[in-house]
Amino acid sequence: EADIYQTPRYLVIGTGKKITLECSQTMGHDKMYWYQQDPGMELHLIHYSYGVNSTEKGDLSSESTVSRIRTEHFPLTLESARPSHTSQYLCASTYFNEQFFGPGTRLTVL
Amino acid sequence: AQTVTQSQPEMSVQEAETVTLSCTYDTSESDYYLFWYKQPPSRQMILVIRQEAYKQQNATENRFSVNFQKAAKSFSLKISDSQLGDAAMYFCAYRTFTSGTYKYIFGTGTRLKVLA
Secondary structure: OOOEEEEOOEEEEOOOOOEEEEEEEOOOOOEEEEEEEOOOOOEEEEEEEEEOOEEEEOOOOOOOEEOOOEOOEOOEEEOOOOHHHOEEEEEEEEEOOEEEEOOOEEEEEO | OOEEEOOOOEEEEEOOOOEEEOOEEEOOOOOOEEEEEEEOOOOOOEEEEEEEOOOOOOOEEOOEEEEEEOOOOEEEEEEOOOOHHHOEEEEEEEEEEEOOEEEEEEOOOEEEEEEO
16 A cells, blocks of 8 residues: 555544644655545545645635645645534545555544 | 546445446546546555556456446446455546646546445
8 A cells, every 4th residue: 555644544523623634645746635525425626736835726615724845744724623524534645647545534523 | 627427326246246337437638547446445545447548458457457438438447256355435537637737536436345
C-alpha cells in the first residue's frame, strides 16, 4: 500500500468546534487532493494542490480550508463544525498516472 | 463536462465465477485515462487497473481485465475466478486535465458481493 497517512481515523465532535484533519505522504508527490465521500457514495473533490503554497477549491463547495506549507503535508481545517459536515474525508496524492489514497477520516458532528 | 456513470449499484457473484461491472462515461477529449478503484469495507481505496485511451489493447492485471470500447465510451471491468477478498465497492474513474492539473471524476460505485 502507498505511504499516505490520515489522522485521526475516526472523530466525533460537537457542533461549533474547530477541527483539523491531517494528511501526509512520504512519496514526495506534488499533487494532493481532498475528497468528501458519504457512505457507499461517489467521491467529490473539495480541494487540491499542485505543490507547496498552491491550493485550489474543487468541484464540490466546501466550508473547509486547506494549506500546503510542506510537500508532504496537506491538512484540512473546519473552523466551525456542523452536522452537515458529517462524512468521510479521503486524502490522495498523484504521481504520473496513479492516484494513491489514504485510509480516510470518518467525521461525525453531533 | 465529463461524467462517469455506473448503472449497477450492487452486484453479486458466486465464488470462482466471473462478473462484469459496467461503466460508461462522457467526454469530448480524445486522450485520457480511465481507472477502476477498489474500496474494501473500512479499508484504503486501491487502484485495480487503468487504461490509456490511445491504446486499443485492453488492460489486464491478473484476474482483472477491462473491455474498453472508446467509440461507445464504455469501460467495463471483468473479474475472473472471483474470490471472497474481491468483495468491495468498485469505482470507475476518469482523469481529465483542467485548470492546470489532473482531476479525477468518479462514478457512484458498484458494491460487489461474493457468495461462498
